[in-house]
Amino acid sequence: MTVALVTGGGSGIGQATARLLAARGAQVVVADVDESAAQATAAEIGPAAAAVAVDVADAASVAAMVAFTVERFGGLDWACNIAGIAPQPKPFVEHSYDEWHRTIDVNLSGVFFCMQHELRRMLEQARGGAIVNMSSGAGVVPAPGQPQYTAAKHGVLGLTKQAAQEYAAAGIRVNAVLPGQTETGPMRAYLDAMPDGGEKMLRRLPMKRMATPLEIAQAVVWLCSDDASYVNGDSLVVDGGLITR
Template sequence: MAIKQQRDTSFEGKVVLVTGAAGGIGRAAAVAFGRAGACVVVADTSVDGGHATAAMIVEGGGKALFVQCNVTRAAEVEALIDKTVAYYGRLDCAFNNAGIEEESQPLADTDEALFDRIMNVNVKGTFLCMKYEIRQMLKQETGGTIVNTASVAGLVGAPTQPAYAASKHAVVGMTKTAAAEYARNGIRINSVCPGVINTPMMARALEREPQREKKLRNVHPVGRFGEPAEIANAALWLCSDKSSFVTGHQLAVDGGLTAI
């Protein structure tokens, strides 16, 4: 006899914000949160991609609102949180996933403008999101949870990616600091640190340098890249009550890359 699978309702009634949700890891997480019962706010600079993600959530029986937002602009991030609260009444969880990776050069050859762009999106963007999310969560008796997308490049060195590694080390530092600052306020803050994941961003990188694919696969002991859904699962766990005693943690989801 077939066993009926029970619907996941672990985020029923929760309001969840996901940035960088127009594709890749962000889209996978937004859809997973929606499937688990959350009211999801999909945020991205891409209007078409953001609306498509929101439509996927609704088609799956969930609730979603798309808000266009550039996370490097304080006024837009503040407005994003205001719209979230105006529409859903609160903010329970945030997955700060928006980020870029556009380099493959040794440090001495890295362009200054590229360095500034990567730091602006990955570091300032995460800082601004946490700033306004935490302000809202402090108003709520139940606090909230925040997960930032860092990277294995935030845990170890990443040759030919000095700006990206610097930005993700900064995300790890901000995550630890904010977790310590707001733990007594009922706000848990962690980061997820992916290895190489099959995303459009990675596909573009391999288009530029197809010779890197074999090497990148081989640095993962499991012998493959990760999938966006695998990072989404980790983000959901860190946002859920199942990780209630976890804060200030950097969860490597990397196929064993940082184990060797």
């Protein structure tokens, strides 16, 4: 049976991914810094899922998460590195160093730590594997008012390409998904902070609506699956056509 690990599995896109992986027959570890959210997601999925607390910005915590996965389900085949945070938007010159460091720690170093430990395990097993990292449209165009988020999401694409080349011969594929605006808690808060509640931004979207978390999860699960067996080092944009404009 396929064993999958999802960071940020307690809510939003990560939660939708954990549910979909289980629906497609995988055993799933739901990992999140919010332990009760991870537990709730795992409980809803049932015996095919287990929850673990992790802070992806802490390498020791990440090592423990991968060890838990192996202990609980006997290995690791697919890893979805989805956990992330979004800073409050403001002008470039007003961001504090603390905000810079926290976003880079979680969104970029967190992905690096996860990939290192996941890859080590996959190499040890010698049965291939797939890793999907969560970037963003901000991985290719700037997110207004969020320079550290933009930098981190560009960096995730670099890490993805680097590992994709290095481990392809070991049968491990590494890809990234770049969602556009997706209907989750942080996106809702981002829109609510705008004077017009984000109405202008929503009107600009080609499909006149945001993505659902499930629509992003479907791309993540496809990239994990054998249906994407020759897709490696890719950056799959799932934004309803926004950045083609």
